Amino acid sequence: MPETEKATNKEELSMRRIKIFDTTLRDGEQSPGCSMNLPEKLDMARQLDALGVDVIEAGFAISSPEDFKSVQSIAGVVTNCTVASLARCTKGDIDAAWDAVKVAKHPRIHVFLATSDIHMEYKLKMSREQVLASIAENVAYAKSKCADIEFSAEDASRSDKEFLARCYTAAVKAGATVLNVPDTVGYSTPEEMSSLIRYLKANVEGIDQVDISVHCHDDLGLAVANTLACVRAGATQVECTVNGIGERAGNASLEEIAMNIKTRADYYDAETGINTKQIYKTSKLLSSITGVPIAPSKAIVGANAFAHESGIHQHGVAANAATYEIMKSTDVGIPQNTMVLGKHSGKHALRDRLVDMGYELSDTQLDDVFARFKALADKKKSITNSDLEALALSYRRDDIPTYELVGHVVNTGNEIANTACIKISKDGQSFEEVSLGSGPLDAAFKAINRITDLDVNLESFSLNAVTDGEDSLGEAVVKISHNGEVYTGTGISTDIIESSIRAYVNGINKITAG
Known part of the structure; x- marks a missing residue:
């Protein structure tokens, strides 16, 4: 030797x-x-x-x-x-x-x-x-x-x-x-x-x-x-x-x-x-649970941690990644695209990709994610791993009865009344309410409060793009309060109004789950 x-x-x-x-x-x-x-x-x-x-x-x-x-x-x-x-x-x-x-x-x-x-x-x-x-x-x-x-x-x-x-x-x-x-x-x-x-x-x-x-x-x-x-x-x-x-x-x-x-x-x-290959998944899970976004410049797990915009850097990395990268993105579990998924992809392909990314869902949870994946694929030209990750982190839990958004119609403008018609379901029953508000989201949230008969206040609201491009998924995060407790809700959609409503419903589900 x-x-x-x-x-x-x-x-x-x-x-x-x-x-x-x-x-x-x-x-x-x-x-x-x-x-x-x-x-x-x-x-x-x-x-x-x-x-x-x-x-x-x-x-x-x-x-x-x-x-x-x-x-x-x-x-x-x-x-x-x-x-x-x-x-x-x-x-x-x-x-x-x-x-x-x-x-x-x-x-x-x-x-x-x-x-x-x-x-x-x-x-x-x-x-x-x-x-x-x-x-x-x-x-x-x-x-x-x-x-x-x-x-x-x-x-x-x-x-x-x-x-x-x-x-x-x-x-x-x-x-x-x-x-x-x-x-x-x-x-x-x-x-x-x-x-x-x-x-x-x-x-x-x-x-x-x-x-x-x-x-x-x-x-x-x-x-x-x-x-x-x-x-x-x-x-x-x-x-x-x-x-x-x-x-x-x-x-x-x-x-x-x-x-x-x-x-x-x-x-x-x-x-x-x-x-270390579980680091990125762990970081994203915590961010999804708390609603606190990861700063792009955050070391190890930030969106820019392995990104290169400078031409000199790009040339160096193309020749040898070690010129500007002291770690491999795969070492911390940041997923890499290996297969294109789109509207013609099946449930098995989706499950395989999610498993490769470290997400193992039950059959019920996979059905929920797959339905939203197909809806997303009809709206986007290509589905990225970041999109799939967002879907996987927002699946419906098997063990908790939840409200689900069925549909919404929002009318808004500077010279008309802001109104929202919200339809949500729970345990096989559908509920629908219409409400006025100072803005489209205020109207939608008030309609949800009427359906659930809960005294809920919106404490804060934020919206972030999950991926780049005009068809990016928008991730909404709301902080709502009920009986002195604060709850975080998250929702995703290419429609920022829909993602905001989903986030509010997600927060309501946490309240009702106790």
Whole structure:
């Protein structure tokens, strides 16, 4: 065997495994406008499992009965990765967390307590000794219920380092298996975070027996950089979210961390268990669920991430893609056209293409997508993978009775009354209403409210083109409120009025589904 090949194999064998702790369903869902209902959380959890994350933080079980149910349900469906619930350093929180995750194949309780002087004085109103005692007592209590315990020192990056080391030592002695070092307010820099990890490795008793985790926020735009600096310094777990969603400016982006480590494995001397070909699908699923679009310039998954407009760039890529592309689009699962689908294509061809793209639908769901595919094919010259993706992400669920748009007629103009006649069906019954409004959509939404007899308010509305061209699909996103809760609805069509009505009906279905 050549010496170079021997060296390569040796490097592969010594490469560190970095665990991916995904908190999209907990920290990510706290992002304004990103709340999800239970079926959506289950869909997302299954996709995260397929993506290959090591840990899913499913929620904060004690925070509400709905959150408890979500954590418990996710724990019951996830087959491969660990399922964690967050808990404060109190027995009540720990009991709720354990009750929610104990059905999981690999349960974890994630206990946290603030350790910075500002948090201890103004939020906790506890002394250092009280904090140390609480960590020792409550981590030990959690350990008596669950073998896998993570302890987080909230606001660790602004804590006194010597005191922080004492806190982590107390957690290890009480049974913690993971020590998480959060940059809770996104205040730190890469140099400071890597220095902190090295300090803790040298000063925390027993730290060599546990995983060192980091959880960085993006308030100064450094979450990914700080996280990767910690990986270089010896962290073995990273906490992140899909598309970087989360409180305030968000969290470290899962897809950016995973592809940094994969693309620069030589630099980080590390690897993850992420199936990178599932990244794009996961990102799009979350965007579809939350209604938050992915910025075109977003690294890894943005529409422009693998696009080239400059003539010089185009010439270079045509000659050798490596001139301007350090990753292949297929590495992250961005689909490529391999076969033209049109109005003469059959259901089997559609199913095969969707399966190739990673979407496996039931027969009922495929019927729903196929009907809308045929309607779209009558309107468009060619159907792109982006069109199919939009259809696949907006299929009708088998298990929830839903309202469906049957037809609509809208009259609008600057010198006539704006009216809408809407016909929708549910459980085999059709309903029709006519309404006036200040505009065509206002009239249509009022007609739907009359049919459903729901007091619903429109909070926000946006419209995006799924593909380029005059026959592009328009994706509408609405935020509607009912009884103090906000719901997101999405709809697609080449007719922007129709896509808007579909989005509103989709939001109504989420309300009626509970």
